[in-house]
Structures are given as structure tokens and as C-alpha cells.
Amino acid sequence: MTKHILKLFFSTGILFIVSCKPAFKTTSVQYKDYKIDNATVDTSYTSFLRPYADSVNRSMNNVIATLAVDIEKKQPEGTLGNLMADAMKVMAEKYYNTSVDAAFVNYGGIRLPVVKAGAITKGKVFEMMPFDNIIVLQKIPGKVLKEFLDHVASRGGWPVSGITMQIKNNKAENVLINGKPLNLSTTYMIANSDYVANGGDKSDMLRAIPQLNNGSLFRDALIEYFASFTNAGKQITVTIENRVTNAQ
Amino acid sequence: MLNRRKFIQQSAFTAGALLASNWSMAEDAAVQKLVILHTNDVHSRLEPFPMDGSRNQGLGGVAARAKLIEEIRAAEEQVLLLDAGDIFQGTPFFNLYKGEPEIKAMSMMGYDACTMGNHDFDGGLENFATQLNHANFPVLLCNYDFSNTPMEHKTVPYKIFKKGKLKIGVTGLGIEMKGLVPDNLFGNTIYLDPIQKLNETASILKKEKACDMVICLSHLGYQYKEDANKLSDILLAKESEYVDLIIGGHTHTFLDEPVLVKNRLGNDVVINQVGWAGLQLGRLDFEFSKEKRKKISGAKTISVGKKSL
Numbered sequence: 001m002t003k004h005i006l007k008l009f010f011s012t013g014i015l016f017i018v019s020c021k022p023a024f025k026t027t028s029v030q031y032k033d034y035k036i037d038n039a040t041v042d043t044s045y046t047s048f049l050r051p052y053a054d055s056v057n058r059s060m061n062n063v064i065a066t067l068a069v070d071i072e073k074k075q076p077e078g079t080l081g082n083l084m085a086d087a088m089k090v091m092a093e094k095y096y097n098t099s100v101d102a103a104f105v106n107y108g109g110i111r112l113p114v115v116k117a118g119a120i121t122k123g124k125v126f127e128m129m130p131f132d133n134i135i136v137l138q139k140i141p142g143k144v145l146k147e148f149l150d151h152v153a154s155r156g157g158w159p160v161s162g163i164t165m166q167i168k169n170n171k172a173e174n175v176l177i178n179g180k181p182l183n184l185s186t187t188y189m190i191a192n193s194d195y196v197a198n199g200g201d202k203s204d205m206l207r208a209i210p211q212l213n214n215g216s217l218f219r220d221a222l223i224e225y226f227a228s229f230t231n232a233g234k235q236i237t238v239t240i241e242n243r244v245t246n247a248q
Numbered sequence: 249m250l251n252r253r254k255f256i257q258q259s260a261f262t263a264g265a266l267l268a269s270n271w272s273m274a275e276d277a278a279v280q281k282l283v284i285l286h287t288n289d290v291h292s293r294l295e296p297f298p299m300d301g302s303r304n305q306g307l308g309g310v311a312a313r314a315k316l317i318e319e320i321r322a323a324e325e326q327v328l329l330l331d332a333g334d335i336f337q338g339t340p341f342f343n344l345y346k347g348e349p350e351i352k353a354m355s356m357m358g359y360d361a362c363t364m365g366n367h368d369f370d371g372g373l374e375n376f377a378t379q380l381n382h383a384n385f386p387v388l389l390c391n392y393d394f395s396n397t398p399m400e401h402k403t404v405p406y407k408i409f410k411k412g413k414l415k416i417g418v419t420g421l422g423i424e425m426k427g428l429v430p431d432n433l434f435g436n437t438i439y440l441d442p443i444q445k446l447n448e449t450a451s452i453l454k455k456e457k458a459c460d461m462v463i464c465l466s467h468l469g470y471q472y473k474e475d476a477n478k479l480s481d482i483l484l485a486k487e488s489e490y491v492d493l494i495i496g497g498h499t500h501t502f503l504d505e506p507v508l509v510k511n512r513l514g515n516d517v518v519i520n521q522v523g524w525a526g527l528q529l530g531r532l533d534f535e536f537s538k539e540k541r542k543k544i545s546g547a548k549t550i551s552v553g554k555k556s557l
Contacts, residue, residue, distance in 0.1 A: 024460040024536035034529045041311035052349045060340045116301050126340040202427040
């Protein structure tokens with residue numbers, strides 16, 4: 001590994017005019033970033049963690065489903081996001097016993113960059129979605145939905161299920177909901193996390209719209225949705241479907 | 249601000265000379281040295297990432313970080329260990345234990361101070377206050393007013409560390425909660441203007457308290473390319489006075505090298521950030537010399553060199 005030396009000479013003039021001045025000045029800085037690679041460890045920390053880790057492992061190591069492919073967090077569209085948005089839509093319909101036009105997941109709310117093919121444990125779902133976010137429904141007027149979609153576009157595209165759109169000049173274009181063009185004068189049943197519906201990630205346009213909230217955690221919904229594949233004897237597979245694309 | 253390309257180009261011409269001057273200075277008895285170790289956005293990553301074939305497998309965790317810190321402390325006289333916030337949230341440890349092992353481990357490692365990140369609100373203010381009972385280090389914040397919240401009197405705006413002959417002032421800045429942290433989690437917390445509060449605090453530290461160096465632990469984020477006006481460490485550094493170093497967080501930025509920005513007074517501010525999840529430990533070795541070392545006005549030479557370890 002190399003160590004870099006950064007040398008700087010700070011200008012000194014300004015400090016001479018104050019009465020009480022520091023005795024020393026910074027003259028150089030060397031820097032180094034250590035990779036924490038576990039070649040050596042302090043085992044007293046392993047011992048300290050053991051009781052916590054044992055308990056975490058007991059409740060988190062059970063396998064919920066098997067992932068057939070590596071999936072990743074990506075903009076404007078990624079496989080991890082598609083899976084999570086699909087789970088939001090399917091489970092919102094189940095929990096609220098109604099049809100849902102579209103579901104969203106805020107991009108920043110996905111907390112793993114990648115999930116490798118293989119077993120998905122409960123713990124992995126907690127890392128994917130550590131927040132105690134609740135799935136809520138809102139009846140959103142088409143005009144407000146367009147505003148929200150523009151916001152999603154301006155943030156580079158969020159995972160969505162039930163909608164396809166293109167991003168052009170930070171706006172949503174060619175929006176199709178259930179295959180039909182967005183109608184500004186109708187309302188749509190939209191699933192979101194309570195975080196987003198309450199204005200999180202600057203989604204201010206949603207704040208004033210009433211919510212249906214029965215307390216169902218999004219994370220529990222993910223676990224149940226993933227388990228449904230296992231129960232059907234299937235592995236989970238996800239593809240990019242051009243739900244959200246950047247206009248050329 | 250000096251952009252990085254220019255910064256490195258300059259270095260090619262001057263690295264040799266500067267290395268030589270660096271060595272001669274190290275022999276000067278008036279030169280003081282301080283090693284700053286830092287983390288940010290560790291996000292409850294107490295254990296290394298699992299061996300599942302992913303990019304970060306086997307990396308991180310407190311046991312390896314602690315070992316490294318111990319080795320550095322054994323070799324260096326004056327060390328400060330700092331964290332720039334988002335200690336909480338990201339692994340099931342936090343869901344089950346609400347931050348207790350995170351804070352306990354930081355106390356064991358001898359962290360000198362931290363600031364608060366937006367995810368440190370995630371268990372609620374009452375929970376953060378409760379977990380701080382396990383902390384033997386202060387939470388530094390100069391721009392949150394916690395009056396009438398469970399966090400009242402649980403943070404301090406700054407702390408001054410005596411390190412050999414040096415006086416080091418450290419403060420902290422939190423990010424705006426509205427639209428980021430759910431309203432119910434930050435409650436009555438009032439967000440105050442970071443630039444104004446930082447300059448007030450840094451001025452106290454440099455001028456009244458005569459600190460030789462002022463460090464800001466910032467959870468504002470390094471830079472926002474999509475929203476150039478959003479306050480970030482880069483913008484903060486430009487608008488700052490009397491701050492020498494910003495240890496950043498929030499944007500999970502891995503910088504190849506610390507970045508230098510000119511502040512309002514034309515002086516250099518160093519910014520560094522080390523990604524997230526405790527994958528890295530940042531180390532900055534500062535050298536200090538007596539104030540009498542006077543440079544010709546306006547002459548600021550900044551360059552980069554490399555040497556093998």
C-alpha cells in the first residue's frame with residue numbers, strides 16, 4: 001500500500017491581527033485509508049459481540065427463499081428495486097384487499113447495493129429494508145401523481161411496479177399505468193411506504209393526501225412475498241423490464 | 249477550490265522537494281504531530297460483511313478496526329478517533345438491540361467524539377438518548393437545538409482536546425431533518441443554519457480558546473451533483489472561517505484522497521470521508537509548527553507526492 005503525502009502551506013497573515021492566537025499552525029498532512037480486511041482482529045470484541053450475534057443469528061439465519069440470479073440496486077431501474085416494488089404492489093393488494101394501480105420504493109430506502117444469487121435469509125431482508133416502514137395506500141389525483149413522477153424522475157428514477165415511464169429533462173414522460181396513458185383528471189390507488197407518503201425524500205406533494213394505514217411493515221411484506229415463491233416450489237428470478245428508462 | 253487534476257499535476261514537479269522539506273521539519277523540535285483516525289456511516293456494521301461472494305465480503309467489523317486502532321495508538325503519541333454520524337441502522341443488530349452494541353463498541357475502542365447522523369434518529373430521540381448512557385465520548389453538534397426533546401443536554405457544541413502541546417477544537421454539524429427524517433422521529437428538534445453556527449463556533453475555538461486546529465464532524469454530505477445549491481461539505485468549506493478540517497459523512501463517499509478547498513479567508517480546508525459500513529478507517533497525520541513560520545503573503549503551495557510504506 002502506498003502512503004500519500006499532501007503538503008500544504010496555510011497563509012498566516014490573517015491570524016496576526018487577533019490578540020489571542022493559537023501557538024501552532026498546521027503545515028502538512030499525510031493521509032492513508034486502511035481497508036478493514038480482518039487479517040488481524042482483537043478477539044475481545046468478538047467475545048463482546050458473541051451474545052448479541054448469537055441472538056441475531058438465531059432469529060435471522062432462517063432461509064426464506066432462493067434467488068436464482070444476482071440482483072442489484074441501480075438507476076434508473078434495477079433488479080433489486082423491481083423485486084421490492086413488485087412485493088409492495090402485490091402485498092398492498094393483499095393487506096388492503098383492493099386493487100392497486102402502482103407501487104413505489106424510494107431509491108435511498110434500499111440499503112444493500114447487491115444481493116447475490118442463493119439463499120435469502122431473514123437477516124438479508126433486514127439489511128435490504130432495515131427501516132420499520134409501513135405500506136400505506138393513497139388515492140392520488142392524476143395531476144399530483146404526475147408531480148410525484150416528475151420528482152421520481154428528477155431523482156434519477158425510483159423502483160416502481162405498475163407504471164412504465166421515461167425520464168427526459170428531469171421529468172416523467174410517456175407514462176403508462178396498467179398500459180394506459182396517465183390521465184390527469186382521474187385518481188389512482190398508489191402504494192408507498194409511510195416514509196414517502198409523509199413527505200420523505202422531499203415528496204412534499206404527497207403529504208396532504210389521506211392515507212390508508214393498517215400498520216403492515218414493508219419488511220414483513222417482503223418476507224411474505226419472497227416466501228410465496230418458496231411455497232410455490234420456485235426460485236426468485238428478476239429481470240429489467242424497461243419500467244423506467246432515460247429518454248435518448 | 250483546486251480541482252484534483254491540477255492538484256496532482258502540480259505534484260509531479262514538486263513532490264521530491266517537498267518530501268525533503270518534510271523530513272527536515274520532522275527533525276525540528278518545534279514540530280508537533282497529531283494523528284486523526286476517522287469513520288463515518290458505519291450503519292451498525294459490527295461484524296464483517298458475510299462471505300457471500302459480494303464485493304465487500306470479509307470487510308469491516310469492530311474486531312479488526314479495534315485491532316488497527318490499537319496498533320496505531322501504540323505507535324503514535326497523539327491520536328484522535330472521530331466519527332461523523334450514522335452509527336445506527338443497517339444490520340439486524342440495530343433492529344434487535346437499538347444501538348446498544350454499536351455505542352458500547354465505540355466506547356471500548358476509545359472514540360474521542362462523534363456527531364449525529366440522520367439515521368441516528370431512527371430509533372427515536374429517546375432511544376438515542378438512552379443508548380448514549382453507554383457512551384464515554386461526547387456527541388458534538390452546534391446546529392441542532394434539542395430544547396424540549398429527550399436529547400436536551402445530551403450533546404455539546406464543541407470539545408477541546410489537549411494533545412501534547414496542541415489544543416484541538418472539535419465541533420459537529422447535523423443535516424436538515426425535514427423531508428429526510430420522518431417528522432415524528434425528530435419531534436421538536438430545531439435545525440439551525442450550519443454555516444452560521446459553524447463559523448460562530450469555529451471563531452470561538454480559534455480566537456477565544458486559541459485552538460491550534462478546528463475540526464468539524466459533518467453529516468451534511470460531501471457534494472450533491474444533482475442539486476449544486478444543496479449545502480454540502482464542499483460548499484460549507486468555501487463559506488467557512490477558521491475550520492481546518494471537515495470529517496464528512498452521509499453521502500457514503502469514498503474519496504481517493506482528501507480534498508482541499510479555500511475558505512472565505514483564503515485558507516485551506518481539508519475534507520475527507522471514508523465511504524460507509526466501516527469498510528475503511530481514515531487516517532490523517534497533521535504536522536504543526538510554531539506560528540512564527542511566516543509565509544510570503546498569498547503564497548500557497550499545495551502538492552501531492554507518494555512514497556511507499
